[in-house]
Amino acid sequence: MKTIPEYGLPYEEVLAQLEAYGAEDPDYKSAKTWSLVYYKDAEYTHFLSQAFEKYMSANGLNPTAFKSLKRFENDIVAFTAELLHAGENATGCVTSCGTESCMLAVKTYRDYARQTKHITHPEMIVSQTAHVAWFKGAEYFGVKLRVVPLDENYRIDLREVKKRINRNTIMILGSAPEYPHGIIDPIAELGALGKKHNIPVHVDCCVGGYLLPFMEQAGAQLPLFDFRAPGVTGMTADIHKYGFAAKGCSCILYADPAYFRAQCFVKHDWPGGVFASPALLGTRPGGAYAAAWAAIRANGRQGYIEMAKQTMENADRIRNGIREIPELELIGDPLCSLISYRSVDPVNCNIFAIGDQMQAKGWHIDRLQHPDALHAMITCAHTDVVDAYLADLREAVDAVRGHPELAFKGDAATYSVVGHLPLDRIVKKNVLEIFAKGYETGAGDIELSDGAAITGNEKLDGIVNKLILKDMEKPGLLRKSITAAKVSAVGVLSAGVAAIGAGIIKKGKKK
Numbered sequence: 424m425k426t427i428p429e430y431g432l433p434y435e436e437v438l439a440q441l442e443a444y445g446a447e448d449p450d451y452k453s454a455k456t457w458s459l460v461y462y463k464d465a466e467y468t469h470f471l472s473q474a475f476e477k478y479m480s481a482n483g484l485n486p487t488a489f490k491s492l493k494r495f496e497n498d499i500v501a502f503t504a505e506l507l508h509a510g511e512n513a514t515g516c517v518t519s520c521g522t523e524s525c526m527l528a529v530k531t532y533r534d535y536a537r538q539t540k541h542i543t544h545p546e547m548i549v550s551q552t553a554h555v556a557w558f559k560g561a562e563y564f565g566v567k568l569r570v571v572p573l574d575e576n577y578r579i580d581l582r583e584v585k586k587r588i589n590r591n592t593i594m595i596l597g598s599a600p601e602y603p604h605g606i607i608d609p610i611a612e613l614g615a616l617g618k619k620h621n622i623p624v625h626v627d628c629c630v631g632g633y634l635l636p637f638m639e640q641a642g643a644q645l646p647l648f649d650f651r652a653p654g655v656t657g658m659t660a661d662i663h664k665y666g667f668a669a670k671g672c673s674c675i676l677y678a679d680p681a682y683f684r685a686q687c688f689v690k691h692d693w694p695g696g697v698f699a700s701p702a703l704l705g706t707r708p709g710g711a712y713a714a715a716w717a718a719i720r721a722n723g724r725q726g727y728i729e730m731a732k733q734t735m736e737n738a739d740r741i742r743n744g745i746r747e748i749p750e751l752e753l754i755g756d757p758l759c760s761l762i763s764y765r766s767v768d769p770v771n772c773n774i775f776a777i778g779d780q781m782q783a784k785g786w787h788i789d790r791l792q793h794p795d796a797l798h799a800m801i802t803c804a805h806t807d808v809v810d811a812y813l814a815d816l817r818e819a820v821d822a823v824r825g826h827p828e829l830a831f832k833g834d835a836a837t838y839s840v841v842g843h844l845p846l847d848r849i850v851k852k853n854v855l856e857i858f859a860k861g862y863e864t865g866a867g868d869i870e871l872s873d874g875a876a877i878t879g880n881e882k883l884d885g886i887v888n889k890l891i892l893k894d895m896e897k898p899g900l901l902r903k904s905i906t907a908a909k910v911s912a913v914g915v916l917s918a919g920v921a922a923i924g925a926g927i928i929k930k931g932k933k934k
């Protein structure tokens with residue numbers, strides 16, 4: 424359907440068309456999806472949709488108009504504050520998603536630092552594994568990123584954090600947990616550092632906010648991850664993730680209301696009226712707030728504890744199952760429900776090719792880079808599919824082992840190439856091109872699985888593929904060689920890669 428029909432169609436017909444559009448979507452209702460979706464069951468979903476519908480047209484833009492929405496917001500903020508031990512002065516608001524919450528935090532700490540310390544060249548310290556929302560926020564709000572490498576446990580490296588603190592630092596970020604590997608950063612230590620240097624420390628608990636507290640209440644031993652850690656000034660937590668709300672609800676909280684003031688926007692003399700807004704959005708979706716409020720009340724503390732227990736049991740089964748597959752290994756020690764795993768022999772048993780096999784079996788699995796890995800975000804809904812997932816994983820490994828060429832077939836090719844060829848500027852430019860084209864009117868589906876189109880390396884396949892396999896064996900080899908050779912101009916980079924690669928391969932053969 425490319426244009427508006429001249430005359431309106433019957434509702435049934437429109438709904439049938441709507442259904443048909445989803446035919447190729449990830450099969451989340453059968454729990455075959457390991458990211459993006461938090462789906463309990465049909466009855467619960469219907470309940471949430473009823474709550475949503477009741478306030479679907481209500482608008483949280485003006486918090487004095489729809490008092491209902493402000494009450495939902497107050498309750499959601501209060502409940503989240505209690506869960507995360509934000510203290511008596513906790514102040515915050517509801518946002519539309521984790522990304523909005525994270526971006527708001529960047530703006531808040533930037534403006535707070537400008538007001539209180541007159542910082543005009545703001546910098547923020549984040550780890551490599553901070554959610555991409557923080558990188559987006561830094562770009563949108565003009566804050567320089569100081570990106571910290573990981574320590575040997577895949578946590579933000581504290582020694583490296585210390586090195587990056589300076590008079591322009593407006594905030595330090597920790598994640599609980601981070602998205603890629605599900606690792607909880609050392610929040611207590613980050614808080615202490617922040618306190619010592621008088622720098623705000625924010626905890627991105629978007630994915631963990633409605634899981635970690637209930638895991639703890641169910642008896643799990645976790646490191647400090649919330650406001651109980653002295654020095655933590657703010658947190659973000661998504662109700663539309665492990666809170667099992669409808670999409671469109673996250674929360675940002677500060678222990679000190681002074682930060683929240685720096686978040687708010689006020690235009691008192693606008694011809695449209697006195698205007699004040701706590702978040703990025705203008706119109707704020709009443710349905711999402713109502714559904715989140717309904718989710719919290721319908722699940723209750725005990726309901727969430729039970730869900731957390733089930734999630735942990737599923738995560739343990741998956742972790743143990745992966746440990747029993749000798750060709751695979753877990754990355755780090757993920758304590759909650761997000762995990763990642765990689766191949767112990769990336770060349771002969773390529774992890775992205777394993778991902779393709781799993782995809783062919785109907786599983787929807789995210790792929791990671793630096794290091795190459797597959798990802799799973801486990802929920803209480805996965806209970807009945809854990810065994811099937813592990814059996815398919817075993818089969819997938821068997822099908823891929825001994826076939827290095829599979830790294831360059833199917834969707835695996837994209838990640839093999841993008842993750843290992845240091846063609847950053849070219850890849851970024853080509854991804855942008857493909858993406859933007861996908862938004863031109865009349866465009867079809869966006870296809871980012873064509874590695875050659877993304878890197879523009881069609882002609883160099885033979886040698887480049889060998890090179891990529893070398894880099895899989897020894898990650899970073901190519902980047903180092905290129906830096907050493909000082910090949911930097913975009914136009915000659917591909918050729919440079921090939922030339923250096925030929926050298927590396929020749930050297931390897933001589934040994």
Ligand SMILES: Cc1ncc(COP(=O)(O)O)c(C=O)c1O
Binds near residue numbers: 601602627629
């Ligand atoms: C740690 C973390 N922060 C932020 C986000 C962004 O959340 P959203 O997708 O709701 O924008 C995510 C999403 O998975 C996340 O895992």
